[in-house]
Amino acid sequence: MNSGVMTDQQQQLTDGRPRRRRTARQRRKQLVGLLFVAPALALVLLFFVIPLGMAFWMSLHNWPLLGKPRFIGLGNYARLLDDAQFWASMRFTVYYTLIVTVAIFSIAFPLALFVEKTRSLTKLYRTAFFLPVVVGFGSASLLWAWLLDVDSGLFSPAAERLGLMDQRVNLLAGFDTTFWSIIIMVVWKTAGFNMIILLTGLQGISTEVQEAARIDGASPWQRFRRITLPLMRRTIALALILSVAGSMLAFDQFYIIADGGPQNSTVTAVYWIFSQSFGSFRLGYGAALSMVLLVILVFISVVQLRLLRNPEGM
Amino acid sequence: MARTRTAPAHRLFATLRYHGFGIGASILFLAPLVWSVLVSFKPSIEARQPPLPPWPVGGFSLQSYDNLAQYGAGIWTYAGNSIAVSLATVVASVLVSLLAGYGFSRFQFPLKNVLFVLIISTVMIPFQSILTPLFLILTKLGLQNTLTGIVLVYVTLQLPFSTFMMRNAFDAVPKEIEDAARVDGASVFAVLTRIMLPLVLPGVATVAIFAFLASWNEFLAALILLTDQKKYTLPVLMAAVRSGQFGTIDWGAVQSGVTLMMAPCLALFLLLQRYYIRGLTAGAVK
Numbered sequence: 001m002n003s004g005v006m007t008d009q010q011q012q013l014t015d016g017r018p019r020r021r022r023t024a025r026q027r028r029k030q031l032v033g034l035l036f037v038a039p040a041l042a043l044v045l046l047f048f049v050i051p052l053g054m055a056f057w058m059s060l061h062n063w064p065l066l067g068k069p070r071f072i073g074l075g076n077y078a079r080l081l082d083d084a085q086f087w088a089s090m091r092f093t094v095y096y097t098l099i100v101t102v103a104i105f106s107i108a109f110p111l112a113l114f115v116e117k118t119r120s121l122t123k124l125y126r127t128a129f130f131l132p133v134v135v136g137f138g139s140a141s142l143l144w145a146w147l148l149d150v151d152s153g154l155f156s157p158a159a160e161r162l163g164l165m166d167q168r169v170n171l172l173a174g175f176d177t178t179f180w181s182i183i184i185m186v187v188w189k190t191a192g193f194n195m196i197i198l199l200t201g202l203q204g205i206s207t208e209v210q211e212a213a214r215i216d217g218a219s220p221w222q223r224f225r226r227i228t229l230p231l232m233r234r235t236i237a238l239a240l241i242l243s244v245a246g247s248m249l250a251f252d253q254f255y256i257i258a259d260g261g262p263q264n265s266t267v268t269a270v271y272w273i274f275s276q277s278f279g280s281f282r283l284g285y286g287a288a289l290s291m292v293l294l295v296i297l298v299f300i301s302v303v304q305l306r307l308l309r310n311p312e313g314m
Numbered sequence: 315m316a317r318t319r320t321a322p323a324h325r326l327f328a329t330l331r332y333h334g335f336g337i338g339a340s341i342l343f344l345a346p347l348v349w350s351v352l353v354s355f356k357p358s359i360e361a362r363q364p365p366l367p368p369w370p371v372g373g374f375s376l377q378s379y380d381n382l383a384q385y386g387a388g389i390w391t392y393a394g395n396s397i398a399v400s401l402a403t404v405v406a407s408v409l410v411s412l413l414a415g416y417g418f419s420r421f422q423f424p425l426k427n428v429l430f431v432l433i434i435s436t437v438m439i440p441f442q443s444i445l446t447p448l449f450l451i452l453t454k455l456g457l458q459n460t461l462t463g464i465v466l467v468y469v470t471l472q473l474p475f476s477t478f479m480m481r482n483a484f485d486a487v488p489k490e491i492e493d494a495a496r497v498d499g500a501s502v503f504a505v506l507t508r509i510m511l512p513l514v515l516p517g518v519a520t521v522a523i524f525a526f527l528a529s530w531n532e533f534l535a536a537l538i539l540l541t542d543q544k545k546y547t548l549p550v551l552m553a554a555v556r557s558g559q560f561g562t563i564d565w566g567a568v569q570s571g572v573t574l575m576m577a578p579c580l581a582l583f584l585l586l587q588r589y590y591i592r593g594l595t596a597g598a599v600k
Contacts, residue, residue: 032502033421040414040433040473047470048436051447058447114335121336127587128340131347134583134590136531138549139575142556142568143350152565154349157364188343193594200595249440252533256553270442270534277446278538290443301438 055287055294063284076288085264086289089272096179096268097247103187104243108194113224115195116202130192137189141256144185148172148257155181175265178258182266185253190246194239201235202228234308241304245297269293347576354378354570361566378566382574385551385560385567387544393574396530396548399461403468403529404522407476410469411521415480415514416506420492430481437474441467445538452539459541467539468529476521479596483517484510520593523586527579548575 059076063069080086115126132140147154150170159165171177205228213223229236251270254260260267260275267275273293277286352368353361357375383389417423418430441448448467449458457463487510495509496502511518533549540546546554552571556563583590 029421030423033417033423033426036413036417036421037429039410040477041429043410043466043470044433044436044473046451047448047467048439048444049432051444051451052439054447054450055444111339114339119332121333125336125340127584129343131580131583132343134527134579135347135576136527136533136549136579138531138533138553139572139579142552142572143346145556146353146565146568146572147346147349149565152362152364154365158366161364161366188346192343196591196594245440249442251442256533256556259557270440273442274445274534274538283446283450286446290446294439294443297440297443298438 055290058284058287059291061284063282063287065281065283069284072284076285079285080288080292085267086272088264089267089269092266093248093250093269096183096250097244100183100186100247101240101243103183104190104194105240107187107191108198108239111191111195112198112202116199126195129195132189133192135189137252138256140185140189141253144181144253145257148181172258173262175262178262178266182253182257185257186247186250190243194243197239197242198232198235201232204235205231237304237307241300241307245300245304248293248297248300347580350569350576351573353566354573356566358564358566361564361569378564378570381564381567382570385555386546389571389574391544392546392548392551395461395545396575399465399468399547400526400530402461402465403472404525406465406469407472407525408518408522411473411476411480412506412511412514412518414473414477415482415484415517416510418477418481419484420489430477433477434474436470441471442534445535448535449538458539459545461540461545464536464539464547465529467535468525468532471535472521472525472528475524475593479517479521479593480514482596483514487513516589516592519586519589520596523582523590524593526582530575530578 058069060071060073061069062072062075111129115122115129135143146152148156148171150156150168150172156165156168156171160168169177171181209227209231210223213227218226249270250268251274254266254268254271255274258266260271269289270293273286273289276282276289349365349368352370353365355374355376356365356370356378357372358377358381360370360372361378386392414433418426452458452460452463452467455463457466491513492505492509495505500508531549532547533553536547536550537553540550543554548571552568552575554560555571556568
């Protein structure tokens with residue numbers, strides 16, 4: 001009641017005011033708005049935009065940790081074309097991304113379907129599947145590094161004790177066993193995340209459509225193929241791209257569990273950038289490698305935006 | 315007659331199958347976590363053996379935690395670093411995104427949309443590709459190898475998510491509420507803190523949880539930007555222990571460290587699950 005009266009008064013006041021005062025007030029309000037967003041902008045400028053520009057600038061230089069940087073134009077980029085380990089790392093990263101994404105989906109999708117309808121205990125199951133997600137990649141890697149250990153770990157000694165193997169096998173000694181162990185660990189850690197994303201998509205499908213198809217005599221598999229999957233295109237695209245982008249940047253698990261081994265066979269792209277920049281202190285070369293990775297990731301993001309914006313995607 | 319007897323039997327079988335799968339899958343997902351926690355309470359010598367059975371046979375022991383406490387400058391230094399970094403990241407993320415969210419939601423100013431897109435679009439660029447320049451910039455500012463420096467980096471990395479979250483939270487509050495307060499003579503700042511803040515608290519909770527989990531668990535940036543061993547956060551310390559930098563690997567101590575790192579994340583999630591899932595699905599639904 002009180003405020004209603006005030007509004008009328010204020011209306012009169014502002015209407016009676018000369019124009020100049022009004023624009024001055026508007027400008028002050030604009031300034032206040034800018035002040036509110038200023039801290040965020042300052043942080044993004046200082047710790048994102050400027051470093052981004054610097055990364056490009058550095059990639060054109062021979063830039064040691066100490067001593068003077070020397071401009072070499074595209075020299076670093078020319079060099080990375082001949083860098084066998086870089087290409088091996090890129091190939092490995094793409095291979096890992098493909099395999100792990102398929103593996104995650106083949107577990108997360110059934111889980112999402114399983115927890116979709118709320119029955120007794122469903123919430124408990126959801127929470128159980130999701131718990132590994134909130135544990136950090138660092139902790140999860142340390143945990144699995146132990147489970148995979150040949151002497152004190154779980155898998156190899158347990159297999160021996162159950163009579164599955166004659167003797168203990170060091171799972172981290174060969175490429176295949178290391179690789180698949182890490183795939184299993186990542187699936188364990190991230191399936192719950194993808195399950196929740198897919199679940200939001202599943203729950204967005206109206207039950208009436210499903211019901212109608214059921215009455216028309218469609219089998220569960222037909223309903224999944226013809227109704228669920230097409231209607232979930234957007235959600236699936238989102239989960240896929242999150243998984244692909246995340247896997248392309250994998251580092252923690254390969255560094256902590258495998259140390260890039262055996263024989264550098266599990267060195268990922270980020271791992272190689274890390275070791276060039278902070279192991280060999282070739283900062284300029286590391287920056288050039290970073291730019292390549294950045295272009296790939298931005299490309300993935302653009303594809304993502306296209307897929308998600310496309311109205312037919314609904 | 316036969317029908318009425320088979321229908322309940324069929325339903326019972328379906329229920330059994332449902333819970334059989336649910337319980338089996340839950341065990342698979344929870345087992346590694348439980349295994350690690352149980353082993354951390356084994357006596358040192360027993361923890362060196364394969365964890366079969368997982369529980370301490372020779373009695374419950376805190377030996378692994380004692381061993382963990384001995385590394386480097388003492389576990390409390392590192393736990394303290396992790397706690398300080400995480401809490402500071404939470405507070406700063408909430409403050410900065412609260413202001414930015416309010417600004418972007420309620421004010422008109424030149425380039426508003428461009429600036430908003432600028433902040434949000436940093437999510438597309440992997441921070442892994444700008445770590446070297448970040449290292450140099452922090453060195454220039456005298457913040458390299460300081461907890462303050464890494465907090466600033468973490469807050470920046472959280473900004474696309476936290477700004478987006480807070481702007482949406484403010485957008486959801488009807489304009490009439492603050493108009494009424496403004497007319498009553500409250501200042502812009504009073505409107506924000508006294509009237510708007512309680513209304514956007516769920517958004518604040520979401521931002522805070524994500525900021526905590528991200529900064530508590532972050533590994534690569536901490537590994538690069540914290541060069542002095544005394545400044546290590548827990549993940550960096552434990553990775554150093556695992557790589558054998560402190561001598562032979564004591565797996566019991568490593569698992570007690572893992573337990574220490576997991577506990578706050580699990581507790582926070584179980585307590586505030588609703589706000590966490592809200593944040594997770596905000597991106598998916600949008």
